[in-house]
Structure formats: structure tokens, C-alpha cells
Amino acid sequence: MSIDTRTAAHVAHLARIRVEQDELPALAEEFNRILGFIEELNEVDVEGVEPMVSVTPMRLKRRDDTVTDGGMPERVLSNAPDAREGFFAVPKVVE
């Protein structure tokens, strides 16, 4: 699989990262190197091997259904560039 500059621009857009036009070829090249490495891994035969999700035999930790958090709107909003009347205020987004 080969990544061209258009795909690189698309990925940058999906990630909402601004990449200037002249930076795209280098970015695409970097993607290709990473994918090349992954393709090498793909050569390993893993037929019939269960994917390993954890190195220790752990069970997903669970929580009880009790309210233990929240009630701190001023702290939640404290890093917001703009907050009004208890809301985060962002540039208008509407369908």
C-alpha cells in the first residue's frame, strides 16, 4: 500500500492538523515507511493464534453504578478558551 500526498492531506484533515502543501510529500513518505514496517509484521504467520490483549491475565475492572464524580462545572470549564453561562463556547457549528 502506498500513500500519496492526497491521502496524506486527507488524513491530516481527519485529524484536524494543519499541514502545508509543501510538507505533504515528506509526510506521505513517513506514512509509507511506517506502513512498510507493518507489512513486514504481516509476514509473520499468526494463523490460529489468539490476539493477545494484555501481558498479564487481567479481567476488565468494573465499577458500581453509584455517582461518585461531577458537580464541579467551574473546574471542568477552567481550561476552556471561552466559556459562557456554564457552557463551553465554541465557534458556531451547525448542520
Next chain:
Amino acid sequence: MLDLAYEPPKPKVISGARHDWELVIGMEVHAQVASKAKLFSGASTAFGAEPNSNVSFVDAAMPGMLPVINEFCIEQAVRTGLGLKARINLVSAFDRKNYFYPDLPQGYQISQLYHPLVGEGEVLVDMAPGVARRVRIERIHVEQDAGKSIHDMDPAMSFVDLNRTGVALMEIVSRPDIRGPEEAAAYLTKLRQIMRYLGTCEGNMQSGNLRADVNVSVCRPGAYEKFIETGDPGHLGTRCEIKNMNSMRFIQQAIDYEARRQIALLEEGGEVVQETRLYDPDRGETRSMRSKEEAHDYRYFPDPDLLPLELEQDWVDAIADSLPELPDAKKARFVADYGLTEYDAGVLTAEVAAADYFEQVADGRDGKQAANWVINELFGRLKKDEREITESPVSPAQLGGIIDLIASGDISGKIAKELFEIVYAEGGDPAEIVEARGMRQVTDTGAIEAEVDRIIAENPAQVEKARANPKVAGWFVGQVMKATGGKANPKAVNDIVAAKLGL
């Protein structure tokens, strides 16, 4: 379990300018899990709180915060699955669905694409007595809800409230088995009913607890049957998805509009483009959400913060054992045990609280009579006052008391309705009210005979008429009832009038 027999309904047919067309509909229903805390954080799920007050740092996606799953939310989703006769997957896993939106601070929604918690099930969608559609469920997965953006508080800014962010949702995905707008609404109604019986979703559509995405396509008659036979979706038309609807009425309007739009397009030689559309209820039309198309590249991948969710069969079995009697079974039992019509049984089982109320009234009494009183008198009266069954001023014991007084002959049906009004407005024990206010029916034939004699003596002309035309006897019955304030036993009056007039 008892089962009623059903015929499937006929699919809706829309006549285009050239041909007839049928609809094929699949739905994705997002149902908010009834829980106290969110899916992955300890913040409250309460609706209507001050903005951003039910938000933890996990929900706000502060760096370094990690999700910990709320086991009760999983239990609720499993319970829902079991209620839809679905397979429960003992191993499921969470994936990240990546997209940017201001009300999604993580930049991804934690969902289950590859390994959902619940597999295939089915819902029986009642359309009319004896008519129901079996809609297959493809899967149910658990995911996080997003926050809420408010666009009308400021001309230049959108305001974001994260209170709903991270609340657990069940996404219930149906097969394309729904064949018309009415069936779509009935399907959602049935899902809501089952989840309310199970206590897994409050199903309050106004507060957005239940929302649906509807996939609509059209095809020529016969094509759907070929699809069912072969499983090849190539027999069906291209579908459009109408997003995020939370009103039964709008869902039906949107489907109807969308089907007609597609038909017109196809008959003009055009093609339906697979896309996401939004229904605008003010204009009564659907329109394309072009901006969504690019965002469809969600780049799902397994969430590295969460191990797979492994359940024990015993745990699932314990939930299965605790399931309440569900609507279909209850309805069938009401038909069998109380001799009700399927229609009445359906009305009484729509809400579990109403069904419980009815059963208390019917206990030890005639089921049909109890059903008539609950449906016609009580429900009618409650509806007039916009009250729920749980707010009924008349208790099952009081209503039962009224029915007992009719059965014992103490009051007539007409007086019973007056008595019901008194109990509804003032409360009190029905038998005592009848005693205290002298409402008891006069069954004392001597007293009735005296009245009949008096009226016959005072109205010789009417007596002549009655002898010529027995129907006029009704006039005498009416006079007696009037004279006794409606308390005379109508049957006794009829008999005595007929005897005295020699009819």
C-alpha cells in the same frame, strides 16, 4: 409461554407515476441505558441538571483520565438483549470511533464495532389484532453518548454542555425487515415497551432517551422476497439514512417523504445516492448532510484503554432468571386467563403499571368487566386529566369495590358511573358512599310496584298506546327510573311494567 398466532402485515405500496413501489426499512435505535452513573465515569446521568455539572474529568477527556466500566450498564444491555431473545456474547470488546465534533471532547466515541455485546434477536411488532411483523435484530452494542450543542443562544457561538457525554447507550440495529412508516413507528413503540418492562431504558422521547436513525430504500414488488430468499442485498434499492429522529410522527413523515423522493428520482431515470440525510419537520422534507460524508471515515480501532469484556455464563443466567413477564407473554395470558380480546389485552399491557393495576382489579372478579372499567372509565378519565395510571386517584381496591357493588345488585351500571366520579373526585370507600348517599338500587319490588301503579293510574292515554304498541312500555320504565332517581333495578322495573300492562 402462551403464544398468539399472527399473520404478517402487507407491505406498504406507494404508487409512483409509472409503477408501484415497496419500502424496505432498517433502523438503528439509540436507547439511553437507565443507570445512575455514566458508562465509564462516576458522573450522574440525571437529565436537566445545570450545564456541565454532571461531568467528570473522564467525560471532559482531560489528559491521563482512564475509563472504568459501569457493570450495571452492561447488565442492563444484557437484560435488554435477553428481552429481545438475543444471543449474548460472553466476550465483547470496545473500539474507538474517531471523529471531531465540539460535543465529543475525546475526539472519539467508545463503541463496539467488531465484537458487540449482543447478537441476533427478534421483536414481534404488533400492527392489529392477529397481525404482527417479526423484525430481526442484528446486534446490540454499547457505546457512549455525546454531549449537546446549543446553537441558538448566541449569534456567533455554539454552546456546549457535556452533561450527556459518556452516558451509556444501547444501539439496537434491526435487519431491513420493516415495510412501511407505520411499522417503523410500531417497531420503535414495541422496543420502548419492552425496555420499559425490563427497566433498562426510560424511553422518554422528548428528553432524547430514545432516538432512531432510519435507513430507507425502495424496490419494485417482488424484489424484497428475492432478497429474503437469497440474502443478496443487490435485489434492494440504494438506501439513505435519515439521522437522529426522536418523534414517532416525524419518523413516519420522514420515511414517507424519503420514499417518495427516491421513487420520483428513479422514475425520472435518476439514481439514489447512498447518503446521510436530515429530516426538517418545519418544511416536511429530508435534505442531504453533505458534511457528514467525509466524516464517515471513522478509522475504528480497538480501544487500548479497555480490556475485552468477558462475562460469565452464570452471571448472564442470573439476569435471565430475573426477567419479568414481557409484553407478548402478558398479553397472551390476559387473553387466555381473563377472556379478553387481543385488542383489550394489548391496551392493558401497553404499560406494566396499567397491567398490574388491571390484575388487581380483576383478582376474584369478572375479567371482562374489570377490563371494561379500567379501559373505558378509568383510562378515559385519566386521559382527560392528563394523568398517568400511577397517579390515579382511584385505587384498584376502590374500583374493585365499585364493580362488586354492581355484581351484588346494590347499584345499577348507571349509578356505578356516578359513584366512580365521586370516588375519583373525593375518594372514600365505595360501599360507604352508596350507603351514606342513598344510592342503593331499589330492588324492593313492593316499592317499584307502587311507583308503576301510580304512573299507570296517572297516564291512561299512555296505557292505551302501550297496549297497541308494546314499545311504548319503555316510556313507563323511563318514568319509574326518573321517579326513583335512577336507583330502581332496571330489570325489575321492566318485568313489573310488562306484567302490570299485561304485555
